[in-house]
Amino acid sequence: MKRLLIASTSTLHESGYLEYLRQDLAQLFSGCKQILFIPYARPGGISEDAYTEKAQVFFKSLGILLKGIHTFKDPIKAIEEAEGFFTGGGNTFLLVKQLYQHQVLEPLRNAIFDGTPYLGTSAGSNICGVTMQTTNDMPIVYPPSFKTLGVVPFNINPHYLDPDPNSNHMGETRETRIKEFHTQNSLPVIGLREGSWLDVQGESIILRGNLSARIFKQSKTPFELDSGLKIDLTLA
């Protein structure tokens, strides 16, 4: 049975790294002694080692050892033998390019479907969707495909941001960008606000956190989904 925690962000304003998810993560990874960290997205360009150290500090406080996939000689084997996964945020293009390059996308998908628990934040959540095409990130590298894990039957927009009624900025709002996505694609999109996450247990997907999420379907008016509610699979 699939078990995932798919979070909009790793960090809430004025809170420590992953702190707001502490209880849920203790539960998700209960029984795990060691988990595998995928630092490929490298936020702000930090090194994979530095990123792994940051994540290690948090997981150590849960009594869990965290190891970076980049330290394994055989990353596919590392995926297959992992007790749990955490894919951190950063640049989604960089993350996806490397998942393809190291040929770990398919093994990771299989392990998740086999029930190995998975935590994603930001870019690490974006890749849980069918494609990465609702990322907010810059295309700093060219991945061989935009297809991602597809462990949920829709796309995810992390760090979802409501239009600012006071802004004079003429760049596209997030809602406009997702509308543009739907001129070319039929997949539903969930705009996950910071502080929200998806709690996936098998076929059940429940929205968690204090806020509602915004659901976008092709040719439909976007609507809000309240926290605590199941995400209806007719979305797909």
Added chain:
Amino acid sequence: MKRLLIASTSTLHESGYLEYLRQDLAQLFSGCKQILFIPYARPGGISEDAYTEKAQVFFKSLGILLKGIHTFKDPIKAIEEAEGFFTGGGNTFLLVKQLYQHQVLEPLRNAIFDGTPYLGTSAGSNICGVTMQTTNDMPIVYPPSFKTLGVVPFNINPHYLDPDPNSNHMGETRETRIKEFHTQNSLPVIGLREGSWLDVQGESIILRGNLSARIFKQSKTPFELDSGLKIDLTLA
């Protein structure tokens, strides 16, 4: 001699479409009776016809007929015979995918180098850079390459937005995104704020408008370039 006006945005807050550029456009396109419009980026998903009509209204007021490239049977011939070009904003991925699909990227580049005047706004400006990899847009389609016109020897970030010191949002700032670009690429990037444009005459590139631009070079601290100044080609 190349002649381009490469603008961050088509429209300033509380001003009409292209109005702030009226005088400069009259000069850029002086002598042109008809110009070719490239509406492929389709902002907000509007149709190519509707987008063309919008641009037609403005250019009619300059006494210039504007025709959409999508109305020509042979788009390559339309490019080769054009007296001037305007590529409007919208989604850069969609724009670039279609430039490749219709095989007009190379003919357009040749025409610009031969001196046919070119106006770009937003996505239409982004493609003047060496690659489209500093776009802000969502990857709603998968183009065959990120390589673009390269009529200036650097990359452009349109709608450049300064970090908001009052924001609690944890998504990456524009500066962080460009920093991530520079972990993978060595091309300089110009962050063009709304109301700014590049005035290109042959090898001379001058920043115009009321604001400064922000220049990002790999492994260097970003700095401001004042309006009215030439952009030094050692940038490349």
